[in-house]
Amino acid sequence: MSSQDKEYYDSVITNRDKFFDLRLRDIWQFRDLLMLFVHRDFVAYYKQTILGPLWFFIQPLLTTLVFTVIFGRIAKIPTDGLPPVLFYLAGVTSWNYFADCFKKTSNSFTQNAHIFGKVYFPRVIVPLSIVITNLISFGIQLLLFLAFVFYFIYSGANVHPNLFILLFPVIVIMMGIMGLGLGMLVSALTTKYRDLQFLIVFGIQLLMYATPVIYPVSSIPEKYQLFVLLNPMSSIIETFRYSFLGVGSFSYSGLLYSLIFTIVIFVFGLLVFNKTEKNFMDVV
Amino acid sequence: MKAIVKIENLSKMYRLGSIGTGTLTHDLKRWYYRVRKREDPYLKIGENSDGSTKSKSNYIWALKDINLEVMPGEVLGIIGKNGAGKSTLLKILSRVTGPTTGAIHYNGRIGSLLEVGTGFHPELTGRENIFLNGAILGMTKAEIRSRFDEIVDFSGVERYIDTPVKRYSSGMMVRLGFAVAAHLEPEILIVDEVLAVGDAEFQKKAIGKMQDVSQNSGRTVLFVSHNMGAVKNLCSKAVLLENGRISYNGATKEAISFYLNRKMEILNFFSKEETVDKLRLSGYTLDVYFSTIEIENDKVDYYTNDKIVILCSIKCIRKTDNIRINGTIFNNEEQSIGGWFGRDFFDMKPEEERRIKIELKGHNLVVGNYVISLSIGKGDFTDGMIDFDVIQHVIKFNIVGFDSKKIIGYSVWNSKWGNVLFNVKTTVI
Structure with missing residues (x-):
């Protein structure tokens, strides 16, 4: 045995780490745990409810109803000539997916301290499993949305799905990853500064109003449109609506901006998250 | 053979007190020092985690320079x-x-x-x-x-x-x-x-x-x-x-x-009252409680047939009748090897203080180190009991030989044989 073999070890625990290390290999090793967490969240969510999985449909439907009454009927905000129900349902379905990814991952550390304090596994498994769970419930809610789309096409409304639907997988992944990136960033900071926890609920709500969920971009005065489009979620929601309903604005540059933002925030979030996981048990 | 786990100079620092006050300024300062490649200003070298001595720093070393190899x-x-x-x-x-x-x-x-x-x-x-x-x-x-x-x-x-x-x-x-x-x-x-x-x-x-x-x-x-x-x-x-x-x-x-x-040595630093306080088990009413416990003349070395005498002072808060004192003896592996129930009951009134003498005779313990835990209570194992105060491992003594007159002692006693030498009579009939 050479002296090099003698000093060689598989693994090392120190407080130093490579600055740029996403540790994707660790995640792959724990893929079974990832799927078991998804399974757990699904099974546990609707246990002991009478309506069970129906809640997947009730939540977006109720929100849409409220928006239709308040913003459509009372405030009379234009909907680009679309049936208001369809307009709001499109916004609510896609926005909720992003907001849930963001909100539920943003307390990954504090919510799971009891498990994290006992055993090690790559902590990022937890927010990842949340995003996958949300992706599945988004898939279910999408069925409801499609049912409405078909109904309105059948009844002759001004609804024109088009080829941009091919971009759909891309924007779904972008929403999930952006929510995950932001959530990981916030969860890393909440371990020390709990103030953020309160701020985040409020913040996400505000962000919704800064995103064209309840109004189309076209209804905003030209000089303010830039501000709305600075919000990386704006182009995504607009693209979603444009591809399925054929109304609204779509621009490649806007989508590209969102894509770059998503990648940057995800990589940054993951780095900060991985850095935090090492010592967060001492401060949580 | 090569070690499977090798720990090198491992240290861990914790911050004392409430987290959240001043952490932001400390974090920023620490970051600023790190940027300039200086040492962390909050790490004080040479202090350790002995909680009983108050240090000025808010940071303690929970682990310091651990080196260990496991095969x-x-x-x-x-x-x-x-x-x-x-x-x-x-x-x-x-x-x-x-x-x-x-x-x-x-x-x-x-x-x-x-x-x-x-x-x-x-x-x-x-x-x-x-x-x-x-x-x-x-x-x-x-x-x-x-x-x-x-x-x-x-x-x-x-x-x-x-x-x-x-x-x-x-x-x-x-x-x-x-x-x-x-x-x-x-x-x-x-x-x-x-x-x-x-x-x-x-x-x-x-x-x-x-x-x-x-x-x-x-x-x-x-x-x-x-x-x-x-x-x-x-x-x-x-x-x-x-x-x-x-x-x-x-x-x-x-x-x-x-x-x-080492654990016993620590006890010698404190006064008799402090020792009792430090060894007291929490969760008892202390209606009647020990204020001091000591072994007679501070003698620690005994022979198997020696009488061991423990003296204690007892104080009372609430009037109690039929008080008795129990004890348990442990060997140096912290296993209990036996005990006794006091049979000389006594009554006490509030503010009263009594001296009690406990004589442990004919214990037949073999050579080794022992500790005794004492408790004050009512009743015994036949009709249920309540304890008012329990002091753990308060008396330490050693059995150093069989008999002061026999020089050889226990040179052949095997620890597998236990801690007690029974007094057995064997007769050829």
């Missing part, structure tokens, strides 16, 4: 009093928290049994929880599936395996959790006090499993416990941690006696 197949005991850094060391090993400086190098997987049933979800069935818990502990689905029957069998909850665990009794939950953890097969296993769970029968099963793991499968085990008997049975080597440093590293038996002797 493959070794079962290493880690002992020390509360706050010595045992759990911190295990937490760093199991990657729950990170070290401040230093490194641990290891080969293979590290699995930890810090607490059983981690991540059990009440709504999921026993079956689902076995998979979930197993995966949390680092097993793949395929590994769990291949050991599933064994796990269920070991836990003894077959009948309820498809019932949500929220319907389980706490004992069943613990057994299921232990069963999963016990079937983990990492190269390095970390165990912390889990043997204290479950009923007596299950504990026996658990200890058996531990022994099996360490002796038959050649796995490396790091075992932390306050139960010196268990450490002695399971471990081939032991390290003693004191104030975050290793103060002894060697054979288990020596480490344990070194530890127990």
Whole structure:
């Protein structure tokens, strides 16, 4: 045995780490745990409810109803000539997916301290499993949305799905990853500064109003449109609506901006998250 | 042979006091120092975690410069009093928290049994929880599936395996959790006090499993416990941690006696009243309580047939009748080897103080180190009892020989024969 073999070890625990290390290999090793967490969240969510999985449909439907009454009927905000129900349902379905990814991952550390304090596994498994769970419930809610789309096409409304639907997988992944990136960033900071926890609920709500969920971009005065489009979620929601309903604005540059933002925030979030996981048990 | 775990200059610092006040400024200052490649301004070198001496710094070293090598197949005991850094060391090993400086190098997987049933979800069935818990502990689905029957069998909850665990009794939950953890097969296993769970029968099963793991499968085990008997049975080597440093590293038996002797030495620093206070078990009413306890003339060395005399002062807060004093004797492995129930009852009124003399005669203890715990209470083992005050391990004494007149003493006494020499008469008839 050479002296090099003698000093060689598989693994090392120190407080130093490579600055740029996403540790994707660790995640792959724990893929079974990832799927078991998804399974757990699904099974546990609707246990002991009478309506069970129906809640997947009730939540977006109720929100849409409220928006239709308040913003459509009372405030009379234009909907680009679309049936208001369809307009709001499109916004609510896609926005909720992003907001849930963001909100539920943003307390990954504090919510799971009891498990994290006992055993090690790559902590990022937890927010990842949340995003996958949300992706599945988004898939279910999408069925409801499609049912409405078909109904309105059948009844002759001004609804024109088009080829941009091919971009759909891309924007779904972008929403999930952006929510995950932001959530990981916030969860890393909440371990020390709990103030953020309160701020985040409020913040996400505000962000919704800064995103064209309840109004189309076209209804905003030209000089303010830039501000709305600075919000990386704006182009995504607009693209979603444009591809399925054929109304609204779509621009490649806007989508590209969102894509770059998503990648940057995800990589940054993951780095900060991985850095935090090492010592967060001492401060949580 | 090459060590499987190699710990080099490992240190861990904790911040005392409430977190959240001033952390932002400290964080910024620390960051600023790091940018300029200076040392962390809040790390004070040379201070350790001895909690009894107040230091000015708000930061303490829970572990300081730990160097340790563990060989493959070794079962290493880690002992020390509360706050010595045992759990911190295990937490760093199991990657729950990170070290401040230093490194641990290891080969293979590290699995930890810090607490059983981690991540059990009440709504999921026993079956689902076995998979979930197993995966949390680092097993793949395929590994769990291949050991599933064994796990269920070991836990003894077959009948309820498809019932949500929220319907389980706490004992069943613990057994299921232990069963999963016990079937983990990492190269390095970390165990912390889990043997204290479950009923007596299950504990026996658990200890058996531990022994099996360490002796038959050649796995490396790091075992932390306050139960010196268990450490002695399971471990081939032991390290003693004191104030975050290793103060002894060697054979288990020596480490344990070194530890127990150190524990007694600490007592000599304090006055009689302080000693009693420090050793008092919490949770008793103290209607009647010990104010001092001492051994007559501070004599610690005795022979087997010597009378041992303990003197104590007792004070009273609430009027109590039929008071008696009980005692339990422990050997140097902290196993109780016997005790007595006081039969001379007495009454006390508030504000009253009494001196009590306890004479321990004909104890027939063989050579060794012993400690005595005392309690004040009412009643005895025949009709139930209440204790008012319990002082643990307050008297320390040694039996140094059989008889002051016989020089040879116990040169052939084997510790396997126990601690008591019975007075037996054998007659040829």
